[in-house]
Amino acid sequence: MKKTLLALSLASASAPLFAADYSDGDIHKNDYKWAQFNLMYAVNELPGESDHDYLEMEFGGRSGIFDLYGYVDVFNLTTSDSSDKDGASKMFMKFAPRVSLDALTGKDLSFGPVQEVYLASLFNWGGGGTGDVNNAFVGLGSDITVPWLGKVGLNVYGLYDQNNKDWNGYQVSTNWFKPFYFFDNGSFFSYQGYIDYQFGMKDEYSSASSGGVMFNGIYWHSDRFAVGYGLKGFKDVYGLKDGEAWPGAVTTGFGHYFAVTYKI
Template sequence: MKKSLLALSVLALASTSTFAADQSDGDIHKNDYKWMQANLMYSVNELPGESDHDYLEMEFGGRSGIFDLYGYVDVFNLTSSADSDKADADSKIFIKFAPRMSIDAVTGKDLSFGPVQELYIASEIDWDGANGGVNQQKIGLGSDVMVPWLGKIGLNLYATYDSNLKDWDGYQVSTNWFKPFFFFENESFISYQGYIDYQFGVDDSFAALKTSSGGVMFNGIYWHSDRFAVGYGLKGYKDVYALKDDGLAGKTTGFSHYVAVTYKF
């Protein structure tokens, strides 16, 4: 399952800003924006399961007052092909919904310090609709941080609640970035974009299935115009979702490839 990419030029512009989110004037809507795009995707050797499959992703996000939002809905095997690795899957969807609430905007204060531009109460909901499938909620502290060359990145630390187990199970640190680095005369550009999700402190008492930590890193090179984007991504896995490599979940460490064609609404 692909994670979120901040794949819009408006976010590219935001990532180059060096100004903190000053909310002291009381106008919490001055930086509002919204976006939505459709991504036609194909993955090769996606882990776990070494799956090759097509899918449509509706991706969206924006800012409205105190709220910052990112999310997407994936629909697998669009052609209903019997040859797809998702043909017999229990669920043909995956949903991620990740709202953050700005502490700066709620308090009306500029809480920036050093490279930290803004602080949030961050959350994330992951769900695939299958009985006993992915059903997790995460809550923690989020931030926007300025780093050299990349510009502004999101950086969040969550505690994870597993609704299937009815218990808290470990933590996750996540970061994402969007860096335009080559511009054409027609104002289209090439970007380096991606994310890291790393789980730790996971209950590994079921040693045949789980490890205490694991994660993924997505590295994408995309061409963007006002309405379209085309890109390639390389995702590296290490015990993805804290599932033990070559355990009951199969292969969970390695690399997969993604190609994408995007239309921006």
């Protein structure tokens, strides 16, 4: 899916809500890591109004100057001939490493709601052959404090289309993970999601100059498991104009995502 789930792990959600300080030279004091398996089912995913199952192997963490997030999706697990993914790419990977400029320089670069500043990158790789997704993004990132939501990731990138060997617009991405209701046994409900919005795309590569997605998920979490539902809104997704990208194209609307998670 997505990017993004978005998603931040429980470990990242518990990260301290104050400016990073690496002036003591200890760049590993905020290190953590997490990984999980998400068994997913998508309903009306766009573009193409596809219903399909997939397994998502999701991971993230912090190690010194590096802040890492990524996932690998494997589609049509039973290789069903009736799946909407039959004959399509079997896999998709997103990898989003960021380099902390605070940790790299040993200086506190925070200001206002900005806790930490990064050199941000993002890679989207399809599992098919020539012509499948092969994009690289590079720009600036940050962790900011937002009322009620807490720590939110905010990144601004330029997009380099590696298939066309050309730059093609920009993307603003944000993600969040907000526990909002706790049970006596320590489990909780969270509101988690992300926004990816592209703009400034070129006519020669895109039928729409802008477009994007917003994912809104409500999940129940325990130490080892999670179960959730997400509503994802699409608007001319990937620069494909609704009704124009191809005959009968549907690239604007809503999709539904159901997830069962095991945390490693």
